[in-house]
Amino acid sequence: MRLIFYSFLIYLAIADERYTTKYDNIDIDAVISTERLLQNYIKCLLDLVVCTEEGSELKKNMPDAIQNDCSKCSDKQKEGSDKLILYLINNKPEYWQLLEEKYDPTGENTKKFIEFKRMMTERTAMYATVSK
Numbered sequence: 001m002r003l004i005f006y007s008f009l010i011y012l013a014i015a016d017e018r019y020t021t022k023y024d025n026i027d028i029d030a031v032i033s034t035e036r037l038l039q040n041y042i043k044c045l046l047d048l049v050v051c052t053e054e055g056s057e058l059k060k061n062m063p064d065a066i067q068n069d070c071s072k073c074s075d076k077q078k079e080g081s082d083k084l085i086l087y088l089i090n091n092k093p094e095y096w097q098l099l100e101e102k103y104d105p106t107g108e109n110t111k112k113f114i115e116f117k118r119m120m121t122e123r124t125a126m127y128a129t130v131s132k
Contacts, residue, residue, distance in 0.1 A: 019061050019072050023054040028080040032087050042095050046102060066109050085113065 031037045044051035045059050061072070070078050088096040089110075104110050 017072055018074065019065070019077060020057060021074050021076070023057060024074060024076045026054060026080070028083050032084065038092070042099065046098055062103055066103050082117070086117065089114070
């Protein structure tokens with residue numbers, strides 16, 4: 001009986017180590033392609049407007065996700081955050097700069113993210129060349 005109880009406690013501790021997947025179906029492409037939506041999320045993250053429910057969840061998890069390479073994110077959350085971050089860095093640097101000042105003031109996590117993406121792109125290109 002104790003083993004079952006301890007197993008359940010371990011399960012609860014592990015389950016709590018992930019962010020909620022309640023908002024995993026948000027269409028990142030729609031956010032990126034709709035300036036009004038994008039601005040609302042940015043303003044929410046910068047404490048300039050009242051956040052929607054999903055915006056509040058994002059803002060609550062943002063510092064931890066940035067500092068820990070999204071280690072508590074689901075695969076879908078990682079994919080969406082990577083897409084949005086790359087979009088902001090490459091297409092809306094003024095938004096990214098504001099977010100970076102608040103959530104990554106040293107720029108260290110941004111540097112690690114960009115380096116990792118560069119390395120993965122190079123690795124993918126290398127494997128594509130080798131497999132031809």
